[in-house]
Amino acid sequence: MIKKLLLLSVVLSQLAISCSSDDSTDPVKEDPTTEEPVKPTPEQTLEEQVAAILKQPYSTLPPAEQKVKLEAEANEMLVQLDKTKGSxxxxxxxxxxxxxxxxxxxxxxxxxxxxxxxxxxxxxxxxxxxxxxxxxxxxxxxxxxxxxxxxxxxxxxxxxxxxxxxxxxxxxxxxxxxxxxxxxxxxxxxxxxxxxxxxxxxxxxxxxxxxxxxxxxxxxxxxxxxxxxxxxxxxxxxxxxxxxxxDGYVWEMSGKKGASSTSTASLTFNGKSLLGFTAGSSANIDGLLSEEQFSSYRGKANGLVTLMDNFIIVADMDLATDASDDLALDNLQSPNSPQDDENPNNDYKAYYTAVNAYYKKYSEVSATNFNKNIKLTLISKKEGTKIADIIVRSEEAYSYTRNLPVWRTENLYGGKPYWYFNGEGEEFKMQYYEENYYLKFSDQTQVAFSAYFSEGFGDFQKKFEDFIKAFQK
Known part of the structure; x- marks a missing residue:
């Protein structure tokens, strides 16, 4: 869910939806004691903002207390986000x-x-x-x-x-x-x-x-x-x-394409910020839109996702490497299924065991690639401190039991013996896997992200995604 929100903002950047702040019409301010013009403080780039935020210390609260506080703030946020269901x-x-x-x-x-x-x-x-x-x-x-x-x-x-x-x-x-x-x-x-x-x-x-x-x-x-x-x-x-x-919602995006594109977007409800995105990318936009979408066009990206007044999710992403890793993952060899159902030496149990191993390997590599290429940190906006790193873990998901085929030897209309799926063979468990988000605290303990950002936020995120998908082009 978090990756979808972050990559949504990055996609906006890669489509040259970004914010330009080159011009300023503010009057020149003077120092009241010297009457000299006050030199303006240079506006930080997105990269500088991300670097500064990541330098903030971890919360001094023990992880156990931090978890209690985090849950309370998350619930406060969900109360506001839940209102989107009525739009x-x-x-x-x-x-x-x-x-x-x-x-x-x-x-x-x-x-x-x-x-x-x-x-x-x-x-x-x-x-x-x-x-x-x-x-x-x-x-x-x-x-x-x-x-x-x-x-x-x-x-x-x-x-x-x-x-x-x-x-x-x-x-x-x-x-x-x-x-x-x-x-x-x-x-x-x-x-x-x-x-x-x-x-x-x-x-x-x-x-x-x-x-x-x-x-x-x-x-x-x-x-x-x-x-x-x-x-x-x-x-x-x-x-x-x-x-x-x-009914109170305003969704805004603005931007400008350049060598370093930065996108900004915000969702407000009756003037109160619900979500804010800032994503910067060094991606070659026109190259990505060409027929040959080389991973080298993707570059690197930084992102900030602001969740109300409570949290900031900071992202430091290497999209080029991530694209290369995804390509390698897609080339991960899946096991070949037995083709000749008249071959008595077919080992279907070994085949389905290999399929389970393939599912497990694919999920584990997906999680490893994410943690390597997409660095996420959850920040307390109110406290100005790190709460935890956001990581991905591969875990068992849906499973079901199937029956292996049996070798049918009786003579049917003069035919040869063959493997037959009649629902009476040995039972075998097929296991699927998924990647789930976890908060990794300073003491290295890990707690599922969903423990704090419950299904209520997931419902909002899906509705928000559907809303944006309708007009994303």
Whole structure:
């Protein structure tokens, strides 16, 4: 969960969503005793902020007391975060995404469906799409002025009471996007194979987008986005994005692409900060968007995640090495399954034992790579001290019991003996693994992160992720 939140902020940075603070219009201040101009204190870079925070001492509280205090503060935070569950606008956006998944549409008039992410990232596309609950489909009405969706605000509703409209201004950047991938097929009539061609959508990225969401005739949200581009590159040079929800939430992002891109984002509720992201990356943005996404393009990254007034999660990440390690992990050899079911020497127990070992190894290496490449520290924002390092451990997860096949020797229609899955063979336990977050305190004790940040925070995080996913492009 933490990695998702952190990498979300880094992805924003790698898409050149960042904050620029080069200019200042503040008046020059003078020293009242000398009347000399006061030299401004240079603003710290993100790297300097991270370095300074990591130099803070560990809390002087014994770990046992620190754990009690941490739990109390975490619960205080969860009380506020839990309020997000009641956001009607977020629920409506989620339901729109689900309905588009149920009945894909093609706003470009091509061959296949588009997703909600593309609604706010295209220009010169028009049409009114109304949800037909009886047939579970979208009904399109032609329009030359707007892109509109009429749908139920909640999954439990059968009538359409929400409307989202989007209007945009085109930039000069035209992109080509795969609509439907080509695929091989077999033609029984000609007894030969064939290949369907890949279809593409081509559209201009917007330089500005204004959208609004109404529920029961009342405005529930507004979305404003601006972006500037250069040299025909689809990664924006500058980017500003703001969603304002009438039930108190405001989500903002802003940024500027450069040799060292830094993204900032915040989620507030009635003016009170719930979450804040600051992520910096030396990634080669345009290189990452090329067809050959070499790990060397990813560079390094730093991140700060602020959780209300309580906590800061500091991240120091080597994304290039992490990408290389992930590639090596994907190349980890899985065991080969027995192919000839008429071979009496097949050892299925050995095969499934090897599969379990593969699952275990994959999870352990994933955890090792994370701990090596992504250094996380939990900081008490109020105290200004380290609470604990955040690490990942590989642990047993879901398991189930299956029956091994049996060697069937009776003569069936003159056939040969073979291995047969009849549910009566020896029982064998299949074990899966997962990576879980732990807090590692100064005395080296480790406590599951979920012990403090309970399912309530997990529910919020999922809702927040779904909300951001809907508009992440």
């Amino acid at each position: 009607s606008a977020i629920e409506a956006i989620e339901n729109l995404s689900n309905l588009i998944a149920i009945s894909p549409i093609d706003i470009f008039g091509g061959k296949n469906g588009n997703q909600i992410e593309e609604i706010l990232n295209v220009t010169d596309v028009y049409g009114i799409y109304t949800w037909d609950n009886t047939n579970g489909i979208w009904v399109k009405t032609a329009s030359t002025t707007e892109l509109k969706f009429v749908f139920p605000a909640k999954a439990s509703l059968t009538s359409n009471n929400a409307v989202i409209t989007s209007k945009s201004v085109s930039s000069s950047v035209k992109v080509k996007n795969v609509d439907t991938y080509g695929s091989w097929y077999w033609n029984d009539e000609t007894n030969s194979s064939g290949y369907t061609q890949t279809f593409y959508d081509e559209f201009y990225l917007p330089s500005s987008v204004d959208a609004s969401l109404t529920i029961d005739g009342t405005q529930a949200a507004t979305i404003a986005q601006t972006a500037s581009y250069s040299n025909g590159k689809q990664a924006p040079d500058t980017f500003n994005y703001k969603i304002t929800l009438n």
